[in-house]
Structure formats: C-alpha cells, structure tokens
Amino acid sequence: MWSTEPEDVVDRQIAAYNDGDVASFAAEFDDDAVVTTFDALDGDDDPIAVGTAAIEAAYGEQFTEAAPEISVVDRVSCGPYVVDHEHITNTDGGERDALCVYTVVEGLIQRLWLAYE
Template identity: 35%
Template sequence: MDPLSPAYPVHMQLEAYNARDMDAFMIWWASDCQYHVFPDQLVANGAGEIRERHVERFKEPNLHGRLLSRIVSGNTVVDHETVTRTFPEGPGEVDVICIYEVVEGKIAKAWFKLGTVRLHH
C-alpha cells in the first residue's frame, strides 16, 4: 500500500487495533482529532480522549476488526468492517461503517455507524 495514500493511516491503525497495540494505534490519529458516533455525536475530542476510550477495549482478548471493503475518495476513507468484541451481554460481533477524514497522513476525524450486535452462543 502506498504510504502517501489516505488509506495508509487507516490501514495501519486497524492493524494496531487488531494487535491491541495502543502506541502503534495512536500514532495514526492527529492530536486534535475528533471521534464521532454517526452522524454527529462527538464521543472523543483529541488523541488523549481516543486513547482513554480504547484502554479497556484493548484488554478484550477476542477484539478484532475484519475489513470487508474499503472506498477511498480524496482524503476520505470509508471502511465496512465486522468487529468482534466482548460486549456487556457477552462475546459477539457488530458490523460497522467507519468514515475517516485523513489530513497530512493522520486521521483528523472519524465517524462510526454501528449495526446490530450479534451475540455468539
């Protein structure tokens, strides 16, 4: 993958997410980045809040984001993923549409639209 492509930081942060490597994950987020639940609910403002949001999540042993498709248009990257997690109700998965705005090689803004959680039985 071309390191100059807007998809590169998105790809690298997904790899770090799956490795549960906080330091490798955070280098791809701009210091003043914004993290939203789609369409406009700001849930983390700045890299510190994004890090804080992921500390507990990265402790989940089954955490994994599986990329299903990716679209790149200008500096916007749209991923469709299935994310496996341990939810309060138990282990399961959820489809997520992830929209990233990449500026100067870092994720500046992100929006996440979650589908319905499917618990594993």
C-alpha cells in the first residue's frame, strides 16, 4: 500500500517527474488540484493548470521537449505542507532553481505553488 504521508507523496511525484512518466506524475494530484505561481496570488498570472487533465497536458509537453530532472536541494515539512528548494535541469543544458510549496491532503497533492529563480 502506498504511503499517504505528504513527503512520500511529493517524493513519488518527483520520481515520476524524473522518469518522464506524466500519467504517474499527474496521479499524485487530486482531481481538482491547482498548480500555480506565487504571482497568480496577486492576480499577475493565471494558474499553470487546474485539474489532473490540465496538469498532465502541461507537464507532458515539458517532459517531451526538455526531459527535465529535479533534485531536492532542501526540504522542510509541517503537517500537510511540504516546502522544497528544487534544482531543475533540462537535456538542453538549461538549469533553474524553484521554491515549491505542496499541500497534500488524504494522500494527494491539492495545490502546488511555484516560484522560480
């Protein structure tokens, strides 16, 4: 049986991301999950994706084009929240850091906020 602990859920999502497995990646999100940037909170950006179908579509394109891979630089968690400093590399040589705040409820990611360097 899969663990529903927030850190374990996020670890599975990252493993699927690194494997380029968009279906397994999206399966770690709730059906109504929201992936967004912190700028969207101020109304400056729209969410990246709302719902697993939109998450699968948005990230599937990334997986195909750049085959990105995440390494977790640092992590802190508290209750349903997991906060990662993640380093992302792409096959084209591109790199960037991200602050990722996950909210995990009942074993699924409900919300993911992103801030990029």
